[in-house]
Amino acid sequence: MSVLSICTRISNELGAGNPQAARLILCTVLILAVEEFVLAATTIFICRRVLGYAFSEDKNVVIYVQEMTPFLCLSIIVDSLQAILSGVARGGGWQRIGAESPVAQKNKERKIKP
Numbered sequence: 063m064s065v066l067s068i069c070t071r072i073s074n075e076l077g078a079g080n081p082q083a084a085r086l087i088l089c090t091v092l093i094l095a096v097e098e099f100v101l102a103a104t105t106i107f108i109c110r111r112v113l114g115y116a117f118s119e120d121k122n123v124v125i126y127v128q129e130m131t132p133f134l135c136l137s138i139i140v141d142s143l144q145a146i147l148s149g150v151a152r153g154g155g156w157q158r159i160g161a162e163s164p165v166a167q168k169n170k171e172r173k174i175k176p
Contacts, residue, residue: 068149088150099142103135 068091075084106113110131114124 068146069151072150091146091150095142095146099139103138106138107131107135 068087071087072084075081075087110128111124113131114127117123117127
């Protein structure tokens, strides 16, 4: 599900006076997101020893990809949850929080780079 569809569905349910339905949508979306990122992160983590060969035959590259794979898995998990919760915040009427989250992420990335 996209962030836009999540915030639209939640805002429609809240506008119609159905907070229980909005909560059900939130729980459903979170369950689907957890299933998706667990499947993706687990698959990538299990294949970490052979994933490097997709990029190069050089042993150093393969080892480097193997070492970086846990960070990639963590990034997948955090990104999935952030996108879902950002859409929920927008749909729940907290547009400012939903809009500031990606901006704060970008500002943090700019500060890290030299």
